[in-house]
Amino acid sequence: MSPLPPGWTEAPLEVLCDINPKGDSIDPLTPVSFVPMPAVSDEQGIILEHGVRPFGEVAKGYTRFQDGDVIFAKITPCMENGKIAVARGLHNGLACGSTEFHVLRPRENVVLADYLWRFLRRQSFRDEAQHHMSGAVGQQRVPVEFLKKTLVPLPPFEEQRRIVAKLDVLFERLQSASADLAAMPKLIKQYRQAVLDAAFRGELTSAWRIANIDTAPAQEFYEERQGWAVKRTRQSGLGRDEKSAILTRDPALERTLAEVAAGRSLPSTWLWCGLGEVFGTYVGATPSRKEPAYWGGEIAWVSSGEVAFCRISNTKEKITSDGLANASTRMHPAGTVLLGMIGEGKTRGQAAILDTEACNNQNCAAIRVSEGDYPPEYVYWYLYAVYERTRSAGAGNNQPALNKEKVQRLPLPLAPPVEASAVVRALEARLAPMQRIEDELASSRKHADRLGEQLLGRAFRGELVAQDPNDEPADELLKRILSVQAEPADARRGRPRRAVAQEA
Template sequence: MRNDPKNRSLPVGWVRAKVEQVCLVNPRTFAVPLSDNCEVSFVPMAAIEAETGVIDLSQIKLFGDVKKGYTKFSDGDVLFAKITPCMENGKIAIANGLKNGSACGTTELHVLRPFPGLSREYLRFFLLRTDFRKQAQRNMAGTAGQLRVPAWFIEQAHIPLPPHPEQRRIVAEIEKQFTRLEAAEAALRRIEVNLKRYRASVLKAASEGKLVPTEAELAEAEGRDYEHAEQLLERILVERRARWESQEKRRGKYREPVPPDTSDLSELPAGWIWSNIGEAFEVFVGATPRRSRPEYWGGDISWVSSSEVAFNRIKNTRECTTEEGLNNSSMDLHPPGTVLLGMIGEGKTRGQVSILDISACNSQNSAAIRASQSKLPPEYLFYYLWGQYDVTRQIGSGNNQPALNKSRVQEIPFPVPPIGEQHRIVAEVESRLSIIQQAETTVEICAKRVGRLRQSILNQAFSGQLVPQDSCDEPASTLLERIKTEREAARSSKASRPRPTRRRSRK
């Protein structure tokens, strides 16, 4: 491994040591004995913040209630998450400020208790290196989803050990440079928030007639007439009924779309009209061909899962169905320009939208809104629903499984501008969103650069390139020998203690 400390030469005064030579790995007891009625901090895995080392110490329990079945650690111990994905995410922290100096917590931690002479901060930064975590990942054992870093890997890992004063200088320099990087990351996060707010304001202005001059304003300025949105909607409804009547297999009686109740809706600009999704467009709910029938899958008909509906244009799909799968399900094949709306899910999926750039079917977890059949630009509906994401998610949120359904989708209010104005709105929205996307890409690149800089600083630190060496410092070899002597003395003292005699029970 290129950046493995074992493969690099060390500066003068440094030595290479195994972690078990400079730490107690997974000590079984607290640094100070406790009684059962003593309060201790309780630390589940969720209480440890990734990368930062921050620990939420708000939970307090009696030691007697948690002394069995949990990991014990004390102030000054270094905690290393051993289970995936917590380890890869960098859940590595120093226990500090614990109740009565002690804590019990998740069993998915390795505990490292440094001997005097090894800085706990230096140790944490060493473990935090991406290279170390990648090496730990390669040595994980267990089943998928339950992979863990074995204790032997931690014990046998080699750590470059500088003189103790240099450890302190290295830690101080890392913290100084990391503080600057954290300020840069905070600035990038603020930019991200502002870009999201700007996108939301653009979409809101678009749906309120405030983004471009309205058709009514232009017509008045140019002294001409224009088609009011009410006339446009009437034409859409006439064409829709004509399509139904032209079908060879008509189902029952034609149902006239129900217009919205506008009593609680806001006032629209001149020339606009309130409609709803079900009045302006035909709405379909998809299906999933039976997975138990292999002949229904692997064809050439695109099938969109709900996870693919994510504020995007869909040009291809992860899965395809066959003609047989299409004919033996309640699915419909939708034309390009159909807008898909996610209907199911507590996560982010519900309320997200996409536009089909291909013909495709969709799952039952999304609604297909055939915008292209109405001769309206699908992008106008797409951007409107994008802007209504938070509002849409509130619909049906009181159920056990938060969800929309076909009727609720049809009832979603939809402001209709004149057709020419819709096209101008779409052009202006896309122009501004393009600028936002470019800015977000730049922010993402900068954020990755900050991450690389952080790892570069750590790599310099553990190769002796971050701070200058001082020839007056006691060599680390002397430090390591002293640790060894003190450790052996402690073992001898423990071994020489007389064991308490047990009283024989009387029979």
């Protein structure tokens, strides 16, 4: 620790505060505030709200404190999260609250409650307190002895006021900037969604269509893929999953597409179709975990957890040729789009593009977009755009899930292949700057978090405000404390006790 500035000293908390003090005698009918643990904000470090109860109802089994006390959550994870606050505005100036609070009552004219609060709220202090916790897992607490022995850098009392005032101003500015940064991702998300929606209405390529008026319509690509599917169904030697990889239209799908088309028009050269009507769709499998010979090979195997709106060029696990041969999964070419099908978390509905040949597990569908000489990025970005709708398609079960047929029946606004590539170029040109902005925002938010800790570090090293040689040195304050503590107990008892006002 760097040397303290002139006029500063260092003292343990037990000298600066009365820790977990006993309360005065109070009329049981006196209304007091009631502060359970949830009433303390871990983000702001303040008491958000409190009820009022007659003191007699909460006198036993709760922790007592008063206006001006610092309450410190001692149990995990409340302490680590920052549930530390200065008690203010309590009914009749009194409160009872959770037994999981330590109470620190600053000694008058020696240390400011707000100065202590800032010191205790530092992330570095909470990290240190965590290392000193004791007790069973999930019920660990900060021992009172740790608090008592904690050394606090103590400036002159008037300098404490200047430090607290300066920190209040700086943190208000920092919190305002942080709030602005926190609001930006939502705006970016809205803008990105607007761009995606415009792309798949054909609005980003309207000028392209005028310049390329002779482009074959999507209907030709659709008929070509359906014709290829019919040939597959007649081909001998193919399994059922191969023959059913591409869906043929039925009345149910026709009705679904008609409903979608009624609410969203497309360019005349586009059409609505089922995703599986034009791209082969497959579900994978997991080789037996009981067979070591199936694992640790050279064949890329994708788990659904890796399907997270990304490109996949390598996989966490690989299987052997025996593993591939003994599981109902198959290799898919680069350019295949994977779609997560299972789970209540974020996985269901997320997509990824294979940049390498790979197989996959049973919790994601493999959509062979590149097999039809179609840009996989078009399907990938469309699935990104309709992520929430895709998740809804898999809702309603005990374990929300999509399946092969549901994936095949997802409505797709099919652009002609050449225009689909133009859509991707136009879309990615607009999305790339937004990604850079998001990266910069994430970096700025981390910097803001670090800046708060840095400001506190400067404050408690005496670097935030100027020292005033006219301030009474902090060691003089301590001498007064120690002299009072050294007085006989009878002498101290003769001093008047705090009066308790009783308001209805």
